[in-house]
Amino acid sequence: MKLLTLNFLTCAVKTCKTQPSSFPLHPRDAELEIIEAELNLPFLRNILPRLMWEDICSVARELGLPALPAIAPIPADLLAAPLDPSTTTGGAEQEPSQTARDLHRVLLETCIQEGKLVCGCCGHEYAVKEGVANFLLPGHLV
Amino acid sequence: MSDSNTQGADYEAQHVHSVYEEIASHFSSTRYKPWPIVERFLKEQPDGAVGADVGCGNGKYLAVNKKVFIVGSDRSTNLIKIAKQHAPHSTLVADNLSLPHPPGTFDFAISIAVIHHLSTPARRIEAVKAVFDILRRPSSSGSKDGGKALIYVWALEQKDSRRGWDEGHKQDVMVPWVLKQKKEKKPRKKQGGVSSDVEAGEDEESKGDKTFLRYYHLYKKGELEQDIQEAGGVVSESGYEKDNWWAIASPCNI
């Protein structure tokens, strides 16, 4: 499961969903794997305003990943500075910046393969196996 | 959970969930062509929109638009293992009545051939409501629309289909799925009397095959719109396509 998914996940228990402490879920005993994917600059730019930046930073920290910038990047940060400023108006292929590459690596290529996702509100643990998180609840929590 | 709700859940566990788990790979091999209205809805979404595919099955709709980000969920682990391959999207195992998403998250959602598997009226309305709950709310000033959902259910009125159901028939039915026994490859002979539109493996049982029955509630005309209204939604567009009722709806601004 790619880390970007955590931006859209919370606890499946109804009473938790409205509690701020249920977001984000906390990875525990996580085995990470890099699954390479093609970097898609427009996709990154479009997804940028949807990111709960502080929460993503805290998840990255919990997983022991290299620190992300403290302030959320803006679209312009995703583009590499052109080598020759006179060529910028050509509308040619734009190159991703290091920030874009880092973001792509963390959000779309870093995957939790095994481990748990833990709710900070009720403490329920959701298992991740073979890269698939399972949110089915035991009967008493439904 | 009330008694009838528990019974509904138990019933679906036996007559829906366990069946899909068993037939996942065969079912998936027959489900690859997207329905036109679903395809259109997904392609209409602006680049970078974030959506949910609730009951995504083998993930066939995750392949339609790679410029949006979709979180697909299904109750069947075996179907999700198949759905997993579709970049850039994400998939997970979840129950559609207990979705693991913060309320008001998504710009759009699809629920294709899912709600008709719930076995009581209250649970079907709850399932529609669960889809609305995860959609972006409209702003109170009316300046920004709420998220949109496309919901598809099987129709009772399909007298020209090979099932032949129509108005006035029973709405709660068990539908067979025949899991074919693997045989050595031989040229296939057409059997007399088998109509040509029989989807391979879905109805005909021969020796060694195993038949599974899935529960369906067949929707009659107007019923989907009614469920949507009861769930607090507003229908913006609806219609009938190839044996199914569909509707596009948004959560109400309350």
Ligand SMILES: [Zn+2]
């Ligand atoms: Zn919780």
